[in-house]
Amino acid sequence: MxxxxxxxxxxxxxxxxxxxxxxxxxxxxxxxxxxxxxxxxxxxxxxxxxxxxxxxxxxxxxxxxxxxxxxxxxxxxxxxxxxxxxxxxxxxxxxxxxxxxxxxxxxxxxxxxxxxxxxxxxxxxxxxxxxxxxxxxxxxxxxxxxxxxxxxxxxxxxxxxxxxxxxxxxxxxxxxxxxxxxxxxxxxxxxxxxxxxxxxxxxxxxxxxxxxxxxxxxxxxxxxxxxxxxxxxxxxxxxxxxxxxxxxxxxxxxxxxGIYDVSRKVALCGSEVKTPCYFETITGASVRNILKGKLKDDEKIRVISGNVLTGKHIPEDGFIGMYDSQITVIPEGDKHEFLGWALPGLNKFSMSKSFFSWLTPNKQYRLDANLHGEHRAYVVSGEYEKVLPMDVLPVHLIKSILVEDIDQMEQLGIYEVAPEDFALCEFVCTSKIDVQDIVRQGIDLMIKEMS
Structure with missing residues (x-):
């Protein structure tokens, strides 16, 4: 065993x-x-x-x-x-x-x-x-x-x-x-x-x-x-x-x-889908027919090819990504929330105990794409280390990428990581930093330097 x-x-x-x-x-x-x-x-x-x-x-x-x-x-x-x-x-x-x-x-x-x-x-x-x-x-x-x-x-x-x-x-x-x-x-x-x-x-x-x-x-x-x-x-x-x-x-x-057969099942999921289920389709298909009649009508939505952490925003007649096996539909969340930071937040998810929702650990949430804040100066909060189960120093690695220090990037583990490994770091980031994009930039820089 x-x-x-x-x-x-x-x-x-x-x-x-x-x-x-x-x-x-x-x-x-x-x-x-x-x-x-x-x-x-x-x-x-x-x-x-x-x-x-x-x-x-x-x-x-x-x-x-x-x-x-x-x-x-x-x-x-x-x-x-x-x-x-x-x-x-x-x-x-x-x-x-x-x-x-x-x-x-x-x-x-x-x-x-x-x-x-x-x-x-x-x-x-x-x-x-x-x-x-x-x-x-x-x-x-x-x-x-x-x-x-x-x-x-x-x-x-x-x-x-x-x-x-x-x-x-x-x-x-x-x-x-x-x-x-x-x-x-x-x-x-x-x-x-x-x-x-x-x-x-x-x-x-x-x-x-x-x-x-x-x-x-x-x-x-x-x-x-x-x-x-x-x-x-x-x-x-x-x-x-x-x-x-x-x-x-x-x-x-x-x-x-002896044929190129890329037919596959995909999951249609998310809070804005009436009845989340699976569909048989082919890689690269338009999502138009899959979404037809399946979505709720009460709010502006965001369609994502992939999951909410690493997927790509596509139009409602867009195409499924090459590596994706799910289509996620969530609220766009482009409405201003007056004094949202001061409310108890019973329906808001937080890794910390900022909202009272921590009292219901098994609750499921209807989250949207709202950042709930704007990009700001980097705050070293220690949150990245709590969600990255790898023996790397995430903040130090990100900073080495930003200053394009190749030697430091190597020493801090750039060869081991991919943008998706930092998706949760981006989700919990107090400063709203686009961490996955930075990691991708660092990887692209390494490829350029090594070629």
Missing amino acids: SEVKKIKKGLDIKLIGKAEKVLEKADRSETYAIKPTDFPGLTPKLKVKVDAEVKAGSPLFFDKYSPEINFASPVSGKVIAVNRGERRKILEVVVQADAEIQYEEFKKADPNGLSREEVKEELLKSGLWAYIRQRPYDVIANPQEMPKAIFVSAFDSAPLAADVDFLLEGEAEAFQAGIDALAKLTDGKVHLNINPNMNQAKMFSEVKNATVNKFAGVHPAGNVGVQIHHIDPINKGEVAWVVRPQEVVFIGRLFQK
Whole structure:
């Protein structure tokens, strides 16, 4: 019986609107988009033009500095738009889907019988390599490197997170095939990290070609970066790769079926959803049909692709992010609250005992996107250290990033962290600092200095 690693530092934010384990149907999306902005550090180069016909698995663009890494269309159809931002930066490549999906054909084989190079070649050709990310830097993995290990977190501890068991229901064979393929990509171990308190599926506890580790405790116990830190920390010069469970299934389907099949379940959750539940969809789908008739009408809302801590704000006809398995809808909270700081705050969540809500620790909250204050000078309060279960000094690391002190950043653990590891620091920050953005800037600076 392996030891359970208990994460004590952190914070569970209990929100109203957890998705029930009910799979509902929505009208199929007419449009799908792959967004280069989902991939930090990517400089995309287009492979298609508007009006081009594509199949599911056809490359839409590639990485300018690693041309072998393709980004594929999730469906077949016609490219109807390449949306751009400032300086003609590519924001979205939009595909209008066919009524019936046609697939590019790839090699169908048992990964156990393939070499590392053969597995890598199929993942690169199909576009599935984009789902393999690396630490340090939290970017797409470099196919020329050999990772010391590969990590898969089989549970999510973020607010209103989708239930991974439910997401992968009926996918045991594809999941095992995906693990088999990942095992070919490293000389080290494939670490599958589970939470024994969540009654996780047998496919995790009985998996082959992987080492099962057990984690429990408060968020961010489910963050793969925290898990790596407690299993096999990353030192300078070392590389580890990470893959999410549904993406392991995508890899397994590639070798089982020989096609690029990125159909997935997503959780529609949040306090502004009438009946939170799950939907079957495809990566990159428009959320318009999923949201139709599902939202309350009493307040201005914010739609988030992902969770409330790390997700991205999207319009009500926007597209699901490449790595996201939930859509969260909360109140915008753009109303002024007169003397809000002076009220008892029975319906306000606080990590400290600033409000009387601390008397009801199991209460669920309807929180909005209001900052409840404005950006101010950095106040060293010791709050970051209470929610970051890693052996780093978060405030010192942030300050070293702000002054661009490369040596100090290295010594303080920049190689071990990703923006999502600092999401709770941002949530509890007294000064309203955009901590995740600063961490991303620090990582980008390290990449630039090391290239």
